[in-house]
Amino acid sequence: MLNIETTIERIREIIEDENYSQLQEELNNFHSADLAEIFPTLSADERLIAFENVDEDKAAELLEYLSPQYQVELLGEIDVEKASRIITLMPHDSAADILGDMEEDESESYLNKLPHKFSDEIRELLTYKEDTAGGLMNSIVLTVRKEMTVEEVLTYIRKEAEEDNMELYYIYVVDKHSHLLGVVSLRDLLTSHAKVKIEEIMMSDIVKLHVDDKQDHVADIFMKYQYNALPVVDLYNRLKGIITWDDVSDIVEEETTEEILQSSGITTAVVDEDEILSGNIFRAIRARAPWLFITLIGEFIAVNVADRFEFAIHALPVIAIFMPLLAGLGGNIGTQSITLMVRGLSTGQVTMNSALHHIGREMLVGLMIGLVFGLLVTLSTWGWQHHIELGVVVGLAMVVNMTLATIIGTVAPFMLKAIKIDPAVASGPVIATTIDVVGLAIYFSMVSIFLLGVLK
Amino acid sequence: MLNIETTIERIREIIEDENYSQLQEELNNFHSADLAEIFPTLSADERLIAFENVDEDKAAELLEYLSPQYQVELLGEIDVEKASRIITLMPHDSAADILGDMEEDESESYLNKLPHKFSDEIRELLTYKEDTAGGLMNSIVLTVRKEMTVEEVLTYIRKEAEEDNMELYYIYVVDKHSHLLGVVSLRDLLTSHAKVKIEEIMMSDIVKLHVDDKQDHVADIFMKYQYNALPVVDLYNRLKGIITWDDVSDIVEEETTEEILQSSGITTAVVDEDEILSGNIFRAIRARAPWLFITLIGEFIAVNVADRFEFAIHALPVIAIFMPLLAGLGGNIGTQSITLMVRGLSTGQVTMNSALHHIGREMLVGLMIGLVFGLLVTLSTWGWQHHIELGVVVGLAMVVNMTLATIIGTVAPFMLKAIKIDPAVASGPVIATTIDVVGLAIYFSMVSIFLLGVLK
Secondary structure, eight states, X not given: OOOHHHHHHHHHHXXXXXXXXXXXXXXXXXXXXXXXXXXXXXXXXXXXXXXXTSOHHHHHHHHHHSOHHHHHHHHHHSOHHHHHHHHHTSOHHHHHHHHHHSOHHHHHHHHTTSOXXXXXXXXXXXXXXXXXXXXXXXXXXXXXXXXXBHHHHHHHHHHHHHHSOXXXXXXXXXXXXXXXEEEEEHHHHHHSOXXXXXXXXXXXXXXXXXXXXXXXXXXXXXXXHOOSEEEEEOTTOBEEEEEEHHHHHHHHHHHHHHHHHHHTTOOOSSSOHHHHHHSXXXXXXXXXXXXXXXXXXXXXXXXXXXXXXXXXXXXOGGGGGGHHHHHHHXXXXXXXXXXHHHHHXXXXXXXXXXXXXXXXXXXXXXXXXXXXXHHHHHHHHXXXXXXXXXXXXXXXXXXXXXXXXXXXXXXXHHHHHHTTOOHHHHHHHHHHHXXXXXXXXXXXXXXXXXXXXXXX | OOOHHHHHHHHHHHHHTTOHHHHHHHHHTSOHHHHHHHGGGSOHHHHHHHHHTSOXXXXXXXXXXXXXXXXXXXXXXXXXXXHHHHHHTSOHHHHHHHHHHSOHHHHHXXXXXXXXXXXXXXXXXXXXXXXXXXXXXXXXXXXXXXXXXXXXXXXXXHHHHHHSXXXXXXXXXXXXXXXXXXXXXXXXXXXXXXXXXXXXXXXXXXXXXXXXXXXXXXXXXXXXXXXXXXXXXXXTOBEEEEEXXXXXXXXXXXXHHHHXXXXXXXXXXXXXXXXXXXXXXXXXXXXXXXXXXXXXXXXHHHHHHHHHTHHHHHHOGGGGGGHHHHHHHHHHXXXXXXXXXXXXHHHTSSOGGGHHHHHHXXXXXXXXXXXXXXXXXXXXXXXXXXXXXXXXXXXXXXXXHHHHHHHHHHHHHHHHHHTTOOHHHHHHHHHHHXXXXXXXXXXXXXXXXXXXXXXX
16 A cells, blocks of 8 residues: 655655656656545645646546645646646536635636536536535436437447546436436446337336435435435436435545544534634634533532532542542443444434333443442452441442443433434533533432431 | 334334235335335334345345344244345345354355355355455456457446346456456446457556455545445455445444444444444443443542542642532543544544644643633632632633643544554543543642642
8 A cells, every 4th residue: 555654755855856757757656546645744835836747637636535625725826727627627516616615706717717518517516505415416417318229328328428527327317307217227228138228227216315415414325225326306306416426435434523523522513624623723612612611511510519518528538539530430431321322323223212222231231330340449449548438438339320320321312312402412511511410419428328427 | 215213103014914915015115225224123023024025136135234133133034945045136245244144054054055156156255254355345246358349348248247146337357367457447438439459448557455455444445545346356466356335335334333432432343333232241341341441540540649639638628529620621622632633543634744733733722712711610619619719729720731631632642643553442541531630630739839838
């Protein structure tokens, strides 16, 4: 595989030596997906020089693999004529994405330089929101009529597919008003007799997307049905474009990132993930502060609970030092349960119907781990503080705390889902502080009853 | 879209009424991916009745979409002859996966009933480990020689693809010893002149996989290059099979699940994710206990740190009640930083080269959020406890704690990666307890210095 570190070093040296013929040879030998890994690690100046030394067709491919910030940066720095030529070499959907990320006057200046037919297609694609099926699709689709024969279709494909950079996976069958009637795979086309009519070999039960479908739904449908390409229709079942698996793979990665960031309390609803890592710092703070603020409120409740037991801490200060131990382990095992349930609900392995089964099972896991850990804590506290009653109370609190944490961590996602709140978004911080509050209350109550013989 | 709840209800009723002709009609009208969503929600008895009423070719498709436990369950319950027929209708790689999940004598009994050629292919596939490219690939590939013309290849495809249920995306070009020489897309084949030789239109720079490549590497390569299918070769570049995007989509989901579970301290190295949710409970505990145990040790260190300041708690018990607040917020913001870095390193948006940039940026985020939250904490503590010095110390500890938590959470993943430890596996629990320990030490030190005027 590509050793990226040494490759970058070499390319940097060639740029520094201004040996442009060698640079061209080196760069054009890479797969554009590899170039897309190299480019972000170069400095802006190096990146521009490198981009100018990539062949135009490779530059078009490379842009497809790069993230929006680099697409706009690179096209903006090079000659407008050359930029327009490169854009024309890209699939319509990718070209529309790039132009959609530019300021309007900037994208207009490119659109005016593009071939008329191409810019018309792009303008139509730009009317769809970027995060919908319409914004993802390529509007150039090969369509045929159901009355055509296999032979006619093959001849037609030879003529059509040559002139456009059309993606060819399935052949779509439409009527004269562009209504989608069926689909034929290239495989079926090739293996059917020349005189057979298309309607005889087409499938008419079609999995399709609607132009307004959100991109996460698009990704789910691709992951579920596992097709290479799906047609996109409008409200009247008129074929508007196709979405291919390569359009979706980026979204799958984006959705995964969102799910992972959300689990740690980073909001991706208003701030793009790229911005959180490298954009305006106030936008990054905006993505991170809301759930921290909820945690702040939750922990203030925990502080209030602890405050009610200040008399106990006053009487026996050593009890306070075990607070991090109980909170830490309760929080951890509870988070494990939350993560399992939220992820299971998202993949479909966990359903509302199986809620009781999972709650029972997690409780058992919490109890069993809690018993072992409780025993360990009892023994080590006893050995360390020479205070067996303290050891027993801390250990017992550990058992109760870990069991309760798994129960809360398991029940809460189901409850959130039942009231139509996405458990992936809201679970982590709220549940973790709930576990903290409940855990502390139980611990101090047990200390008060068993060690101090009082409960205020 | 499919409304799964009502659909299941209807199917259950039809099964209860023993109206099998209606059941057959209903079930065979569903896409097999939809059936695969319905089946796991049925009871084992209902599932078997439903499976027996699905046409054999649809049953073969359905099995491909189901998870291993249901595949083995359903095939084991039906007539062996019928099961063998259904297996023969599946692609070789899927059939091999199912048979590989069975006990050896059970899979042998099926293999002996399958057509000779088919069972030989399966036996070869079974020699590869399930989680490698060899275990994922389909060994039936259409290959041609570079001297053939486009016309000859098209005739050959018509003949070959018809008899086997072969997946047809690209045509692979090999020499007489099966060495992989190039690849031709169906599109290029269809749009080229009939008399052109294959070697003139084939691409010879081929992205390929090796039979022993691990499945997570396979998924990464598919996500990076965004091809629909990739060839798999052995050590000597002999073509052994192809992997298609639908084989990989399950793995992408599996890898995502692993990444998410790992982030909450659940080990997926020895225990399969399915087992954690619904297998043997001791296996589930084995997946969850190791990092909890590390947390236990870490929190005992935190307890020890707190113990060194028992004199401070003794002198001023109220300081103890703020421990959950500091630990909770430090832990949360630190976890956000860990998650951002670990995910960024995994997608390539964060690299070792950009480490310093991210450390600086995260520190700034931590400091800015810390300042706001510190001020809030100072004001509310002052208002609540009427003790301004206490408010200032707690607030100041909050600023330092949150800033340090982001620094530790950012630096640690880079350090782990530098010493070749996967930060996704080890980060969470270790870093979180480190943040707890450091945070407590700082808080109690500040209390001792500023409130008590001592530092033991």
